Amino acid sequence: MTSLLRLLPHEIDALVARMGQPAYRARQLLHGLYREQYASLGEFTTLPATFCSQIQDEGYELAPAVEVRRVMSDDGATTKLLLRMADGILIETVLMQYAAAGGRSRRSTVCVSTQAGCAMGCVFCATGQMGFERNLRAEEVLAQVLAVQHLLAQRGEHVTNIVFMGMGEPLANYAETIRAVRLLTDVRAFGLGQRHITISTVGLVHAIDRLAAEQLQVGLAISLHAPNDELRQRLVPTAGPTSVADLMAAAKRYFHATGRRVTFEYALLDGVNDTPEVAAELARLLRGSGSHVNLIPVNPTAGGFGRPSRTRTLTFERVLLDAGINCTVRVEKGTEISAACGQLRTDAANGLAADLIPLASVPVRGRRQSPAAPAQSQSR
Numbered sequence: 319m320t321s322l323l324r325l326l327p328h329e330i331d332a333l334v335a336r337m338g339q340p341a342y343r344a345r346q347l348l349h350g351l352y353r354e355q356y357a358s359l360g361e362f363t364t365l366p367a368t369f370c371s372q373i374q375d376e377g378y379e380l381a382p383a384v385e386v387r388r389v390m391s392d393d394g395a396t397t398k399l400l401l402r403m404a405d406g407i408l409i410e411t412v413l414m415q416y417a418a419a420g421g422r423s424r425r426s427t428v429c430v431s432t433q434a435g436c437a438m439g440c441v442f443c444a445t446g447q448m449g450f451e452r453n454l455r456a457e458e459v460l461a462q463v464l465a466v467q468h469l470l471a472q473r474g475e476h477v478t479n480i481v482f483m484g485m486g487e488p489l490a491n492y493a494e495t496i497r498a499v500r501l502l503t504d505v506r507a508f509g510l511g512q513r514h515i516t517i518s519t520v521g522l523v524h525a526i527d528r529l530a531a532e533q534l535q536v537g538l539a540i541s542l543h544a545p546n547d548e549l550r551q552r553l554v555p556t557a558g559p560t561s562v563a564d565l566m567a568a569a570k571r572y573f574h575a576t577g578r579r580v581t582f583e584y585a586l587l588d589g590v591n592d593t594p595e596v597a598a599e600l601a602r603l604l605r606g607s608g609s610h611v612n613l614i615p616v617n618p619t620a621g622g623f624g625r626p627s628r629t630r631t632l633t634f635e636r637v638l639l640d641a642g643i644n645c646t647v648r649v650e651k652g653t654e655i656s657a658a659c660g661q662l663r664t665d666a667a668n669g670l671a672a673d674l675i676p677l678a679s680v681p682v683r684g685r686r687q688s689p690a691a692p693a694q695s696q697s698r
């Protein structure tokens with residue numbers, strides 16, 4: 319079976335035409351999927367039962383993610399969901415909410431996973447330490463966003479931004495990541511502006527060039543973590559043949575192709591890559607690039623790396639700012655709920671999350687959790 323959430327609007331149009339149905343059925347399907355967020359075909363009461371059966375006969379279904387845990391940070395700004403996909407794998411999705419400046423309504427950013435586990439093995443990353451299980455499909459990325467959208471809708475809010483910064487390396491799962499971006503930004507599907515999406519990569523240069531050629535306006539973040547090859551290869555073991563200079567050149571090409579400057583992410587690891595000398599080297603590397611640096615004091619994981627003190631972090635930031643480099647320290651969010659990617663799942667597996675409320679098999683979306691029963695006929 320194939321999930322309907324995988325199909326781009328023009329593919330839904332083609333499916334409907336192939337079934338000999340009028341074109342407005344496509345609109346009804348898309349409305350049910352993205353506006354009503356139905357969890358099963360049985361909820362599409364505007365569709366004739368024969369059409370729903372036909373859809374199922376063609377091999378299409380709706381298989382929503384199931385929420386197995388939900389944890390919220392003390393300040394309520396970060397909510398983390400542990401979702402189970404159809405084959406049983408567990409995926410993390412995080413909602414981060416920020417007050418926006420100038421009285422605008424607050425930002426609600428969803429951090430989505432693109433893989434179960436990750437093959438890149440970054441030494442400070444909980445996901446990297448669990449190894450690679452499998453790529454997620456585009457519909458599984460959509461299911462994460464819709465799970466959060468459903469949660470927000472209950473409070474009269476909605477998703478404003480999406481970052482591909484959860485478990486896994488999005489550009490190592492290129493085709494599904496791009497399909498997910500197209501579904502999320504198509505006005506007939508989820509309909510979020512492309513500029514409200516950021517893809518974060520450990521630095522797969524060929525894929526960055528491919529992304530630059532997609533004619534998309536999505537933001538790109540490169541996880542740099544070190545200004546030189548020797549240090550970077552210690553932290554990102556798979557960096558191998560890709561040098562820091564290669565990443566700088568790829569970032570420049572991305573900017574020229576899209577007009578969007580790349581952000582560099584830099585996880586600050588106490589005593590490892592956070593000295594003023596390293597900051598000065600990073601400043602020399604980025605001087606004149608116009609790039610933004612996002613400093614992330616590390617969330618301690620099994621790797622044994624510590625988070626630098628506030629003073630050390632601010633000293634590092636000051637060196638960059640004094641050199642004219644645009645730089646921010648990422649606001650600490652959700653540390654107490656293991657919000658670094660892969661941490662909740664790792665804690666759950668180790669029995670460390672006993673204090674979290676298990677929401678055993680609570681369906682994420684939809685009012686009913688019936689199997690895809692054909693809807694009552696109510697054709698127009």
Ligand code: SAH
Nearest residue numbers: 443483486487518519520541583616617658
């Ligand atoms: N694989 C992609 C996207 C997922 S990781 C990438 O590496 O960019 C998203 C971000 O979280 C990366 O910048 C990564 O370095 C950072 N990260 C991973 N583990 C972390 C930890 N324990 N503390 C803080 N940031 C972490």
Ligand code: SF4
Nearest residue numbers: 436438440443446520
């Ligand atoms: Fe994978 Fe990103 Fe974690 Fe590295 S930091 S192991 S690339 S998820």
